[in-house]
Amino acid sequence: MDAEIMPPKTEDIEIRLLLEAIFRKYHYDFRGYAMASIKRRLLQARDHFNCQTVSALQDMVLHDPGMMTAMLPYLTVQVSELFRDPLYFKAIREKVVPHLKTYPSLKVWIAGSSTGEEVYSFAILFREEGLFERTMFYATDINHDALKKAEAGVYSLERIKLFTENHRLSGGKGSLSDYYTAAYGAASFDKTLRKNVVFSDHSLATDAVFAETHMVSCRNVLIYFDRELQDRAITLFKGSLARKGFLGLGSKETLRFSSSADAFTDFAHDERIYQKRDVT
Template sequence: MDAPVTETNTANIEDIEIRLLLEALYVRYHYDFRNYAMASIKRRLKQARENLGFTTYSALQENVLHDPSALPYLLGYLTVQVSEMFRDPTYFKAIRESVIPHLRTYPSLKVWIAGCSSGEELYSMVVLFREEGLEERTIFYATDINQEALNAAETGIYDLDRIRMFTENHRKSGGRSSLSDYYMAAYGRATFDKTLRRNVVFSDHSLVTDAVFGEMNLVSCRNVMIYFDRLLQDRALGLFKDSLPRNGFLGLGSKESIRFSSHSRSFKEFVREEKIYQRVWR
C-alpha cells in the first residue's frame, strides 16, 4: 500500500527536486549553486517556479535543460540583483578617508568589484576614485556570473526614482561633488556618463568555479557571501587572499566576516566597523 501524502513527504520530494535542479544547472551550463545557502536558494527557486508558471521544480528543470533561452530568466532569480549606489555610505566614507590615502602611494591601481550585479557599486567606486583624483591610474574589474546583470551594468541606466536615494547616500559618503554631475536624466531614466566606464573591464566570473585572474589593490565584494554556505565562503575568501598583495584591501558586507574562515590569519582588521580588512603575510 502506498504511503499517504503528507506535508513532510512533499517537502522531502521538493528538496530532492531542488538538488537535482542545481546539479542539472551545473552539469548542463556550469553554473554551480550547489553550495549556496539552502534557505536562500529555496526561497529564490520558489519565487522563480511560481512566477514562471511551473507547478514543480522538476518541470522547471526540464524547461531550463531543454531551452537554453530560459536560463537567463532563472539566473535572474538565483543571483543577487538588489543594490543601490553608495549603499551603506559609511563603508564608502571609510574607503575615502582610510583606504584612499594608502592607495595614493601606488603609481597604478587595480580594483575588483566582485558580484557587481547591475553596476551600482561599480559606479559608486568609480565616482569616488574620480573625486579623489585616482580614477586615471586605476583599472576597475566588474564581474558577475549573470551576463544579463553585466549587460545592465555596462549600460549604466537606472530608474530616475532611485536617484534621490543614490544622491543622499553619495552625500553621506563624503562626496566632493554633486552626483548629478555624472548622469543625464530623460524619460524617467538616469544614464550615467560613459566616461565612468572608460577604465572598466566587465567580465563573467564565478567565485564558485573560476580562479584568480589578477593581482588587485582593492577587492570589494559586499552582500554576496551571505548567500554562500561556509565551504563556499571559504573558497571565495581564498580567491580574494590570492588576489591581494601584502597590504592590499578587502571590503565585505556589513553581515559578512572572515572570522571563521581558514584564511582569517591572512588578514587583519583595518576598519572593523565597516568590515574592511588588509592583507598580511604570516
C-alpha cells in the first residue's frame, strides 16, 4: 500500500497565499525563497503585528499600504559587517585586484547590499589598492529603506571595534578610522566613499541584467532562495559579467548545482570566488 500523502499544513497554504498576494499587489517576489526561512520570518511578523493567523496578516498587507514597508525588514535579511569574512576580502585584495588593475575602468555589482556594509568594504579596499577612482559600484537591494541607510553610511560606534578588526584581518592598509568621523555614538563614513556608488532597487527574482560588470559580489543571499531562484540569480550574474570577470558568493554558497556552473572556474575555492570562463 502506498504511503499516505499528507496534505499541506494550513499555515503553509496561508504563507504561499500571502507571498502570492505580495507579488500581485506590490511586485515584490518572495515566492522562490526557501520555505523554512521565509516561514520563520513571517511567523515572527505575525506575532509582532498581533495577528492570530497568517491570513489576518495578509488582510493587513492588502488593505494597509504602509504595512508592506513595515513587513520588508521581516522578509529581507539585514545582517552584515564591514569586511565580513575578512579572508574573502583578503583574497580579493591579493588575488583578484591584480587582474582588475589591467582594466582602464571597472564596474562592480554588489547584489543584496542591504544597509551598505559591503559597499563601504569594497570602496575602502579599492581606494587602498588604487582602483577606486576608475571604478563604478552598483549597490542593489529590494529594500528601499535599507538602501537609504546604506547611502547615509552611518553605523553605531558599538560595531566599529569589530569592523576595525575585520579590516585589519583583510589586509587593510592604514587605519579604518581614516574613513569615518565619530560623533554622538555613531560613525559616519566619509561621503567621498559614495561618490562612485549608485544605490538602486533591484530584485534578483524579477529584474534583468542592467550593466556589464567586472565583478559581482552577492554574499549570503542565495542561501535564502530555493534552487530555482538560485539558478535564476546565478544566470543573471553570468549575463552581467564580462569575460574573465569574477563572482564572489557567501561561505555557505556554491555554484555546484547551478545550470550555469560550467560557465565558471574556481578561482579562490575556499573563499567562494569564481571566474567566468574566457569564451565567446
